[in-house]
Amino acid sequence: MIYHGAEVAGQDAVAVGGGRILALGPVDRLRRQFPGATVRRVAGRFLPGFLDGHLHLLSYGRALGELDLAGLAAPKARDVLLAARGAQDGWLRGRGASASLLVELARDQNLLRRLAPLRVWAHDLHTLLSDPGSVRALGLDRHVPPGGAVEQGPDGLPTGLLREAAALPLAAAADQDQGGAEAAVERAIRDLWRRGIVGAVTFETPEGVAAVASATGRLPFQAYVYQTAASIGRGQRPRRLGRRSALVGAKFFLDGTLGSRTAWLRAPYADAPGTGLPRHDPEDLRGSMRSLARRGFSLAVHAIGDAAAQAALGLLESLPPAEAPHRIEHLQLVPEGFAERLAAADVTASIQPCHLEQDLADARRAWADRLARAYPYRAFGDAGARLALGSDAPVESPSPALNLKWALGADAVGGGARHGLDLELALRGYRDGVYQSVGVRGQDIVPGARADLVLYRQGPEHGDDPLLVLSEGQEVFRAGEAYVEE
Numbered sequence: 001m002i003y004h005g006a007e008v009a010g011q012d013a014v015a016v017g018g019g020r021i022l023a024l025g026p027v028d029r030l031r032r033q034f035p036g037a038t039v040r041r042v043a044g045r046f047l048p049g050f051l052d053g054h055l056h057l058l059s060y061g062r063a064l065g066e067l068d069l070a071g072l073a074a075p076k077a078r079d080v081l082l083a084a085r086g087a088q089d090g091w092l093r094g095r096g097a098s099a100s101l102l103v104e105l106a107r108d109q110n111l112l113r114r115l116a117p118l119r120v121w122a123h124d125l126h127t128l129l130s131d132p133g134s135v136r137a138l139g140l141d142r143h144v145p146p147g148g149a150v151e152q153g154p155d156g157l158p159t160g161l162l163r164e165a166a167a168l169p170l171a172a173a174a175d176q177d178q179g180g181a182e183a184a185v186e187r188a189i190r191d192l193w194r195r196g197i198v199g200a201v202t203f204e205t206p207e208g209v210a211a212v213a214s215a216t217g218r219l220p221f222q223a224y225v226y227q228t229a230a231s232i233g234r235g236q237r238p239r240r241l242g243r244r245s246a247l248v249g250a251k252f253f254l255d256g257t258l259g260s261r262t263a264w265l266r267a268p269y270a271d272a273p274g275t276g277l278p279r280h281d282p283e284d285l286r287g288s289m290r291s292l293a294r295r296g297f298s299l300a301v302h303a304i305g306d307a308a309a310q311a312a313l314g315l316l317e318s319l320p321p322a323e324a325p326h327r328i329e330h331l332q333l334v335p336e337g338f339a340e341r342l343a344a345a346d347v348t349a350s351i352q353p354c355h356l357e358q359d360l361a362d363a364r365r366a367w368a369d370r371l372a373r374a375y376p377y378r379a380f381g382d383a384g385a386r387l388a389l390g391s392d393a394p395v396e397s398p399s400p401a402l403n404l405k406w407a408l409g410a411d412a413v414g415g416g417a418r419h420g421l422d423l424e425l426a427l428r429g430y431r432d433g434v435y436q437s438v439g440v441r442g443q444d445i446v447p448g449a450r451a452d453l454v455l456y457r458q459g460p461e462h463g464d465d466p467l468l469v470l471s472e473g474q475e476v477f478r479a480g481e482a483y484v485e486e
């Protein structure tokens with residue numbers, strides 16, 4: 001196959017075969033070199049396929065499988081739910097609804113009975129709408145969990161609306177029959193392809209590890225897996241899982257999130273009492289970290305606040321090097337001089353600039369007095385630390401355009417420091433950086449490299465979506481008339 005007409009690594013045509021890039025050059029030369037090749041005319045610019053440096057394939061796939069009720073008014077939501085009920089058995093799952101939509105739907109008890117069993121989350125995950133029968137079947141009307149509320153109608157019976165802690169047992173019951181883990185992973189991969197993403201570092205439970213291994217055996221998508229540390233058995237070692245997947249590492253948590261003010265800080269929040277919530281005493285993790293690192297696992301530590309970042313680096317610095325470098329996830333606030341220490345310790349900065357879409361206003365309040373040290377992407381880059389860019393999907397959209405918007409635009413954080421990356425460094429962090437973070441040498445668009453190519457009219461930094469995506473030379477996504485065959 002020869003694609004020509006778009007800029008591709010400084011040339012105007014690329015020949016692809018057997019999953020690899022065969023040659024680059026002027027189209028006439030490639031025609032002579034590969035007689036009989038199919039020739040396709042495209043317009044735009046080819047970039048190498050992206051790798052997402054941090055996401056959750058199984059939970060992203062499950063989120064995509066749910067009804068999206070965001071922005072819907074009650075009549076439309078009612079139609080969507082009834083149509084879905086007609087098409088499937090078992091729990092009907094939805095998300096993204098406004099809390100007021102759920103209140104309105106709860107007034108129609110007849111509707112809820114027809115939709116049973118039902119589980120719809122409000123977008124903030126603090127209110128859930130079910131059906132009265134499911135609420136009673138779980139005994140939630142008789143024993144309201146502490147910290148929760150079960151709404152009752154005038155007749156004293158549950159309406160189906162559950163708040164805070166009362167929602168959790170119902171959500172757990174509804175998620176139990178989710179099965180189909182491999183189908184969910186496949187759904188995630190198909191969604192990522194059309195965004196130009198051909199591989200990822202994914203954080204999974206054992207169920208997800210198995211599903212990722214089998215889905216990527218069939219589909220051209222590379223997965224480097226980190227498993228939750230507590231679920232890794234004594235005899236387990238890093239290993240290839242299948243054709244395109246490998247178990248690389250183990251994941252630990254040191255703190256919570258900025259939004260819930262549970263990120264662990266050295267000094268109290270500017271807008272809330274306390275310094276957040278360490279999930280563990282770091283000393284308690286040292287032994288199991290050492291044992292996993294000795295067996296060759298790369299360790300990934302979730303650290304959002306500066307106290308967590310400091311503790312994470314302290315733990316990782318003292319470990320033997322693994323097959324792939326150790327890494328810290330998120331790093332939204334760090335101490336002074338942290339970037340240089342990170343680079344010296346060869347620990348990967350795994351960052352998700354797209355979180356700024358939701359977090360920026362929160363960060364400006366909570367860390368008003370220390371913004372220069374928040375989202376310090378440029379400091380990481382200047383210090384020469386290895387950057388891996390990811391999205392944390394399903395927490396945020398995996399769109400590279402959104403991530404680049406904030407990687408380049410992070411100066412909006414303020415605090416008298418530069419935060420944003422330049423385009424070249426951001427793009428490198430979206431492919432080479434991710435490969436290096438898992439100990440793999442990636443290649444650009446050169447003969448012999450894997451044919452992972454994404455065609456843009458201009459580029460993701462302009463907010464464009466891909467026109468054509470090739471993963472291992474296979475066309476995994478095409479928008480309308482991406483090419484004309486000659």
Ligand SMILES: [Zn+2]
Nearest residue numbers: 055056203392
């Ligand atoms: Zn995550």
